[in-house]
Amino acid sequence: KQEVTQIPAALSVPEGENLVLNCSFTDSAIYNLQWFRQDPGKGLTSLLLIQSSQREQTSGRLNASLDKSSGRSTLYIAASQPGDSATYLCAVSLNQAGTALIFGKGTTLSVSS
Amino acid sequence: DTGVSQNPRHKITKRGQNVTFRCDPISEHNRLYWYRQTLGQGPEFLTYFQNEAQLEKSRLLSDRFSAERPKGSFSTLEIQRTEQGDSAMYLCASSLDPNQPQHFGDGTRLSIL
Numbered sequence: 001k002q003e004v005t006q007i008p009a010a011l012s013v014p015e016g017e018n019l020v021l022n023c024s025f026t027d028s029a030i031y032n033l034q035w036f037r038q039d040p041g042k043g044l045t046s047l048l049l050i051q052s053s054q055r056e057q058t059s060g061r062l063n064a065s066l067d068k069s070s071g072r073s074t075l076y077i078a079a080s081q082p083g084d085s086a087t088y089l090c091a092v093s094l095n096q097a098g099t100a101l102i103f104g105k106g107t108t109l110s111v112s113s
Numbered sequence: 114d115t116g117v118s119q120n121p122r123h124k125i126t127k128r129g130q131n132v133t134f135r136c137d138p139i140s141e142h143n144r145l146y147w148y149r150q151t152l153g154q155g156p157e158f159l160t161y162f163q164n165e166a167q168l169e170k171s172r173l174l175s176d177r178f179s180a181e182r183p184k185g186s187f188s189t190l191e192i193q194r195t196e197q198g199d200s201a202m203y204l205c206a207s208s209l210d211p212n213q214p215q216h217f218g219d220g221t222r223l224s225i226l
Contacts, residue, residue, distance in 0.1 A: 004155070034214055041222075043117070043204055044156070046214035089155050099211040100146065100169060103155030 023090030138207030
């Protein structure tokens with residue numbers, strides 16, 4: 001059974017710091033991996049999607065890497081801003097047919113000004 | 114692109130009542146997903162439609178739950194004889210294909226009195 005773990009559960013940093021969020025999964029046979037952001041009381045916003053054949057994806061200040069063989073992904077946020085404060089969720093898709101996502105519990109990030 | 118729309122945003126009901134939620138996906142997306150999220154947890158997959166066909170159901174979807182997607186457009190999720198444990202945020206997502214991100218609505222928060 002696929003399990004997704006995110007560490008740390010919570011993180012507080014001052015504005016301007018670079019930071020890394022970690023995601024690990026137990027079964028390396030994934031179809032793709034996605035990172036989402038969730039603001040309180042809201043739905044999820046897709047940040048980055050990495051196909052199983054890719055090593056990384058970048059969007060603005062965000063960079064996500066994928067090491068499928070070791071079952072790990074990282075989300076790197078450069079020059080953090082207070083507006084980055086949110087919960088960040090990692091999810092893996094197991095196959096092309098079903099594409100149901102298996103989520104971690106998330107990392108809650110707080111960036112202080 | 115008007116995004117995924119969910120109604121109602123909040124639903125408060127007494128235990129034992131039936132409730133129905135609606136999801137309108139992004140118009141060109143043929144794939145639609147329902148998830149459930151409780152406080153401090155990541156979303157858990159409930160069911161998946163491709164067009165009007167319900168192709169995958171989680172074991173979390175007990176026989177009190179039923180989902181439909183008539184004509185492959187909007188979808189409804191009904192919970193019969195609600196229980197305290199049904200209190201959660203119910204999220205809907207849609208996508209164009211398995212290589213594209215899933216786009217989420219803001220969810221329907223269900224509270225059982």
